Amino acid sequence: MIGGQxxxxxxxxxxxxxxxxxxxxxxxxxxxxYPSLIRGGHNxxxxxxxxxxxxxxxxxxxxLIALDDRTMREHTTEVHPxxxxxxxxYAQQIDVKKFIPDLKGEVVPVPLADIVKERKGDAxxxxxxxxxxxxxxxxYDFSHLxxxxxxxxxxxxxxxxxxxxxxxxAGYDFVMDQGKCAIRERISPVPGAPKRMVLxxxxxxxxxxxxxxxxxxxxxxxxxASSILHFMAAQEKNMGIIVRQTEDEIAASCMAxxxxxxxxxxxxxTSGGGFCLMCESLGLAAMxxxxxxxxxxxxxxxxxxxxxxxxxxxxxxxxxxxxxxFVRVVLAPxxxxxxxxxxxxxxxxAEKYQIPVIIVSDRYLSETLRSxxxxxxxxxxxxxxxxxxxxxxxxxxDYLRYEDTEDGVSPRALPxxxxxxxxxxxxxxxxSGETNEDPEVRNKLMxxxxxxxxxxxxxxxxxxxxxxxxxxxxxxxxxxxxxPCIEAMNLLNAKGRSVNLLxxxxxxxxxxxxxxxxxxxxxxxxxVENNRTSQFDRLxxxxxxxxxxxxxxxxxxxxxxxxxxxxxxxxxxx
Amino acid sequence: MTTxxxxxxxxxxxxxxxxxxxxxxMSVKGAIAxxxxxPHKTVIVSGIGCSxxxxxxxxxxxxxxxxxxxxxxxxxxxxxNHDLTxxxxxxxxxxxGIGMGHFIHAVRRNVNLTLLVHDNQVYGLTTGQVSPTxxxxxxxxTTPYGSVEDPVRPLALSLAAGGSFVARSTAVNPKHxxxxxxxxxxxxxxxxxxxxxxxxxxxxxxxxDWYRQRAYDLAQTGYDPTDRAAALxxxxxxxxxxxxxxxxxxxxxxxxELMPALQAGxxxxxxxxxDIRPLMERFV
Numbered sequence: 001m002i003g004g005q006x007x008x009x010x011x012x013x014x015x016x017x018x019x020x021x022x023x024x025x026x027x028x029x030x031x032x033x034y035p036s037l038i039r040g041g042h043n044x045x046x047x048x049x050x051x052x053x054x055x056x057x058x059x060x061x062x063x064l065i066a067l068d069d070r071t072m073r074e075h076t077t078e079v080h081p082x083x084x085x086x087x088x089x090y091a092q093q094i095d096v097k098k099f100i101p102d103l104k105g106e107v108v109p110v111p112l113a114d115i116v117k118e119r120k121g122d123a124x125x126x127x128x129x130x131x132x133x134x135x136x137x138x139x140y141d142f143s144h145l146x147x148x149x150x151x152x153x154x155x156x157x158x159x160x161x162x163x164x165x166x167x168x169x170a171g172y173d174f175v176m177d178q179g180k181c182a183i184r185e186r187i188s189p190v191p192g193a194p195k196r197m198v199l200x201x202x203x204x205x206x207x208x209x210x211x212x213x214x215x216x217x218x219x220x221x222x223x224x225a226s227s228i229l230h231f232m233a234a235q236e237k238n239m240g241i242i243v244r245q246t247e248d249e250i251a252a253s254c255m256a257x258x259x260x261x262x263x264x265x266x267x268x269x270t271s272g273g274g275f276c277l278m279c280e281s282l283g284l285a286a287m288x289x290x291x292x293x294x295x296x297x298x299x300x301x302x303x304x305x306x307x308x309x310x311x312x313x314x315x316x317x318x319x320x321x322x323x324x325x326f327v328r329v330v331l332a333p334x335x336x337x338x339x340x341x342x343x344x345x346x347x348x349x350a351e352k353y354q355i356p357v358i359i360v361s362d363r364y365l366s367e368t369l370r371s372x373x374x375x376x377x378x379x380x381x382x383x384x385x386x387x388x389x390x391x392x393x394x395x396x397x398d399y400l401r402y403e404d405t406e407d408g409v410s411p412r413a414l415p416x417x418x419x420x421x422x423x424x425x426x427x428x429x430x431x432s433g434e435t436n437e438d439p440e441v442r443n444k445l446m447x448x449x450x451x452x453x454x455x456x457x458x459x460x461x462x463x464x465x466x467x468x469x470x471x472x473x474x475x476x477x478x479x480x481x482x483x484p485c486i487e488a489m490n491l492l493n494a495k496g497r498s499v500n501l502l503x504x505x506x507x508x509x510x511x512x513x514x515x516x517x518x519x520x521x522x523x524x525x526x527x528v529e530n531n532r533t534s535q536f537d538r539l540x541x542x543x544x545x546x547x548x549x550x551x552x553x554x555x556x557x558x559x560x561x562x563x564x565x566x567x568x569x570x571x572x573x574x
Numbered sequence: 575m576t577t578x579x580x581x582x583x584x585x586x587x588x589x590x591x592x593x594x595x596x597x598x599x600m601s602v603k604g605a606i607a608x609x610x611x612x613p614h615k616t617v618i619v620s621g622i623g624c625s626x627x628x629x630x631x632x633x634x635x636x637x638x639x640x641x642x643x644x645x646x647x648x649x650x651x652x653x654x655n656h657d658l659t660x661x662x663x664x665x666x667x668x669x670x671g672i673g674m675g676h677f678i679h680a681v682r683r684n685v686n687l688t689l690l691v692h693d694n695q696v697y698g699l700t701t702g703q704v705s706p707t708x709x710x711x712x713x714x715x716t717t718p719y720g721s722v723e724d725p726v727r728p729l730a731l732s733l734a735a736g737g738s739f740v741a742r743s744t745a746v747n748p749k750h751x752x753x754x755x756x757x758x759x760x761x762x763x764x765x766x767x768x769x770x771x772x773x774x775x776x777x778x779x780x781x782x783d784w785y786r787q788r789a790y791d792l793a794q795t796g797y798d799p800t801d802r803a804a805a806l807x808x809x810x811x812x813x814x815x816x817x818x819x820x821x822x823x824x825x826x827x828x829x830x831e832l833m834p835a836l837q838a839g840x841x842x843x844x845x846x847x848x849d850i851r852p853l854m855e856r857f858v
Contacts, residue, residue, distance in 0.1 A: 022858075195858050196858065197854060197857035197858050198857055198858075199857045203857065207850055207853060207854065210848065210850050210853070211848070211850050212846070213845075213846025213847065213848065215654070215835070215841050215842075215844060215846075216650060216653075216654060216841070218650070235853070236834060236835065237834045237835070239848065239853075240834075240835045240838055240841075240844055240848075241835055242650075242653055242654075242833050242835050242836075242841060244650075246646070246679075247675050247676065247679045248675060250643065250646070250675075250676075251643075251646040251675075251676055251679070254639070254640075254643045254646035254647045254650075254676075255646045255647070255649055255650035256650065257639075257647055257650075258619075258637075258646065258647035258648060258649065258650030258651040258654070259650040259651065259653065259654040259841070261637060261647070261651060262650070262651045262654035262655045262658070262841075262842055263654065263655065263842040264654045264841050264842050265846065266650075266654075280640055281640060281643065284639055284640050284643075288637070288639070374854050374858070375854060377850070377851070382846050382847065384846075414655075414842065415614075415615075415617045415635040415651070415655065415658055416614060416615055416635075416655055416657055416658055416842075417614060418614045419614070420614065420635075421613060421614055421633060421634060421635050421636075422635065422636070423629045423630055423635075423636035423637065423638050424636065424637045424638065424639075425638045426622075426638060426639050426640050427638060433636075434585050434630055435627070435630060435638070
């Protein structure tokens with residue numbers, strides 16, 4: 001764990017550490033905590049590395065890099081008795097044990113500021129020195145850190161990269177010279193391990209969208225969705241996309257609809273507050289049958305809530321947002337890998353069924369880095385559904401945009417095509433698009449739109465089982481709780497319990513048949529989710545007429561940690 | 575050549591008899607024909623209100639959206655396919671009330687489209703409430719003692735936001751209106767035309783006669799529409815005399831000219847398949 005004030009480069013440091021481990025062939029997982037402040041707030045970044053796939057953070061800290069006193073005071077209690085705390089050398093002047101009586105680990109003082117001063121570097125480089133020192137403590141091959149520093153800073157400036165490498169090396173050498181090398185268990189690189197990417201859920205969503213042919217992205221900045229906007233903006237020229245930061249989320253959504261109507265694949269992303277503003281146009285996308293992909297990256301509400309924290313409190317909101325009844329897809333990836341493939345799929349579903357698709361993420365999935373194998377792009381096929389060519393349109397003769405078809409999906413012409421002229425309409429309408437309020441027409445078009453469900457449901461993947469198929473206890477969860485639940489399950493099974501996990505990505509339309517098949521096999525079910533009212537369990541009871549037997553909830557703005565979650569599950573098992 | 579007959583649809587307008595919208599509809603069709611626009615390459619985008627029903631009455635592509643939001647929808651439609659000519663139909667409530675934020679931003683972006691605001695100084699579709707452009711003292715269902723608010727000055731706002739084509743016309747002078755819309759369509763950038771329009775059902779103050787008596791054509795006064803300072807004064811002129819015509823115009827870079835992605839042609843014609851492997855490599 002590395003901690004310090006906002007502005008100390010904590011985020012960058014955490015990424016450097018994570019990527020260094022990944023380059024050495026280790027699996028990594030991270031989490032970051034920061035308040036809604038730019039400078040002066042307290043930030044921490046945790047990285048866990050392991051030879052085995054790792055799905056969540058342990059609660060203990062092996063090495064703590066404390067860049068300020070506050071990190072010392074607030075986090076030293078988390079340090080394992082065999083752990084170490086890297087602290088600036090001036091701490092030697094004080095009696096650390098007296099200053100922090102709870103400290104169990106060992107303090108390893110390193111003259112971070114002096115090393116930077118000697119090199120006439122920027123004070124913010126203290127973190128680089130500390131990372132070097134950390135690598136020495138665990139006797140981790142320095143070359144991986146050097147590689148990562150060069151590829152991170154070298155793009156901008158070779159000299160800056162070199163200064164940082166030197167600073168890190170100085171920290172590394174200092175610890176080596178003190179004879180503190182490998183005073184704890186070594187972390188060895190895994191030779192021959194496959195190359196892995198280290199990326200966030202938001203990175204994966206952006207990549208999935210680009211793979212799907214995204215050409216329009218509009219958004220208004222809002223944590224934790226903003227990093228998609230940053231990513232896309234940086235790719236605007238390279239990838240040939242139009243990326244617009246709009247005046248508000250209403251415009252972000254409406255613009256995306258306008259672009260989609262013209263025929264390009266488009267997306268808008270936000271968090272709960274912004275999604276509130278998008279609701280009206282979400283309904284417009286449904287009524288005008290415009291293919292749209294939304295990302296709702298949740299954070300705790302109501303209102304501004306905990307602006308930079310984590311929660312899964314918008315599930316019921318996403319399921320029913322906007323006035324009236326309409327067909328939509330709501331899906332919640334469990335990790336970056338799923339975020340990539342299901343964002344890609346979201347665009348196909350949106351276009352084949354001419355409906356809005358909502359990808360539900362959250363702070364934990366959107367912002368935490370994790371190592372993942374490079375995505376396998378084989379067989380990923382862009383499907384545009386009943387999008388007409390100009391020739392097909394000409395062959396049709398009389399064209400009705402909202403034609404009452406058997407499967408509910410009407411052939412789609414784009415503005416600019418000869419012979420397709422129609423009015424897309426947010427008012428209910430005839431098959432032509434002309435506004436109409438007759439009861440028969442209303443029923444006919446409403447039923448047409450809902451017939452899309454017939455084929456759509458066959459494309460909705462059911463929940464997936466992790467762990468032993470016939471376990472005594474089944475954890476039931478959705479979205480980003482997947483990782484902590486897998487970790488907790490592994491801990492419990494290692495203790496001799498019999499636990500598996502049932503994880504849902506797709507929640508609307510609800511894969512009822514596939515879910516029932518899985519539920520039939522369970523004995524004791526324990527629902528785990530990150531909100532106050534068990535929103536997913538409410539969905540289960542509505543769809544399956546039965547919820548989980550026991551419920552675990554967490555709504556303190558933080559994700560689950562494996563050990564306490566395992567303890568709660570054990571208690572629930574009884 | 576497109577004729578106004580070709581632009582006719584079978585849908586019968588449900589505006590009140592005598593509504594100013596009819597004259598605007600005729601003028602829009604006339605200007606489309608005069609400009610030689612191909613109907614299938616033309617999109618009329620509207621919001622909600624009496625005026626916003628207009629796309630149903632012109633045989634082009636159309637988008638009848640939600641209240642106050644035609645501008646963001648139209649902005650992206652134009653950027654997604656800049657082969658399309660976009661005409662936005664809005665009203666005083668749609669554009670200067672609920673949609674005011676989008677109006678200012680669309681104007682400053684100088685999106686290449688024509689914005690026609692049917693300004694009858696009253697809410698018609700919701701049966702007679704005060705509007706942002708209602709004059710002080712105007713009595714409606716929601717202002718039974720007369721409106722207390724200073725009205726919005728649309729042309730002054732447009733100028734302040736950097737408008738490159740700011741004009742006013744009126745439904746009581748269809749010839750002038752048709753010519754002004756044609757100029758707007760031909761303008762490179764956002765052409766904002768505020769159209770004074772009588773509402774025969776809910777506005778018994780700003781009537782046909784009221785507008786006729788006050789409107790005077792700037793073009794016949796030797797006015798120079800390239801002088802921004804003079805335009806700011808003209809834009810606020812309202813009362814016994816109301817200027818119509820182009821208040822201000824200039825050549826200014828349009829929004830789409832600043833989009834790097836459009837150098838490869840209209841966005842809609844660019845392929846969906848792309849290689850993301852170099853991007854993935856960056857995360858390793």
